[in-house]
Amino acid sequence: MLNEQKDFINALERFIQNELKASGEPADYNNHAIEIIDARNHLFRNVGIHGTDEACGIFAIRSLCHIDEDSMEMVPDRQRLAALAREFGLTSD
Incomplete structure (x- = not known):
């Protein structure tokens, strides 16, 4: 059986990292948001400047990041991403 949660977390983490690189700004100054279109199939999109709207x-992006204590940089927060995976009903082994 596949671990849907882990796959989702890895895919969303990569997407967030790519969005941060593309924007060229640190995560704490980034006002863009992402939409999770289909959690099971890892379909995400950048919706531009937008706040969090969990119902939609x-x-x-900055709400999905935290400060890494080693590098002191904003990085995707895997615990927050795991919580999202559970909210979207993804299963783990």
Whole structure:
């Protein structure tokens, strides 16, 4: 059986990292948001400047990040992503 949660977390983490690189700004200054279109199939899109709207599956990028204590940089928060995976009903082994 596949671990849907882990696959989702890895895919969303990569998407967030790519969006941060593309924007060229640090996560704490990034006002863009992403929409989770289909959690099972890992379909995400950037919706531009937008706040978090959980009812619509839209999340501000900076709300999905935290400060890494080693590098002191904003990085995707895997615990927050795991919580999202559970909210979207994805299963783990």
